[in-house]
């Protein structure tokens with residue numbers, strides 16, 4: 085039995101007062117929901133402010149962590165610094181990091197290893213561009229992204245207690261969502277990869293869908309057998325919308 089997980093990725097939005105108000109709005113609406121886990125991932129600078137507002141079952145997440153331990157890495161944040169603030173989850177390999185900051189499988193794997201080492205739960209993002217989907221390369225791209233991390237982590241640790249988020253790049257912030265059937269197809273494929281590479285995790289690892297998930301389409305997506313939750317961008321900036329998605333996950 086996989087507990088549904090709904091994670092809100094606030095991306096680079098909000099000043100400190102906005103972050104606290106949004107966290108309060110989420111806690112107020114989500115705290116009573118049973119049977120789901122909720123994570124909110126504010127920008128780094130808002131982590132301490134938001135940490136003090138959360139209640140049981142609502143965890144703190146970060147949007148990245150460094151690919152090395154503390155030291156000479158200007159502008160980076162080490163995984164143990166995040167753990168020290170009460171962060172439990174960390175998003176890694178988001179397509180915006182891959183696209184705008186050139187993060188590749190090697191750096192993502194190094195970040196993943198750092199996160200596991202600090203006791204954080206990585207949320208590894210994978211997904212194809214529209215061009216890749218149109219060229220029939222969705223499975224190849226997703227497999228390459230997952231295997232690229234597993235190969236570098238080595239068999240001792242593997243993906244550990246992480247989570248995978250399937251986020252088709254063409255659905256992120258575009259209002260264009262993968263259909264429930266498309267999402268389920270890729271999630272089932274990811275489970276096949278896990279079955280081959282990390283058999284112990286194939287049934288237990290949670291697979292999130294991300295890409296224009298909203299209250300209107302959440303129930304349909306979350307009803308799919310291999311969709312165990314969502315990684316929510318735009319809709320996580322509205323406490324009511326985010327709570328409605330959490331409620332759909334709790335009902336499903």
Ligand SMILES: O=C[C@H](O)COP(=O)(O)O
Nearest residue numbers: 093256257295296317318
């Ligand atoms: O991390 C979240 C994803 O990028 C999805 O963003 P979105 O819900 O705004 O499409």
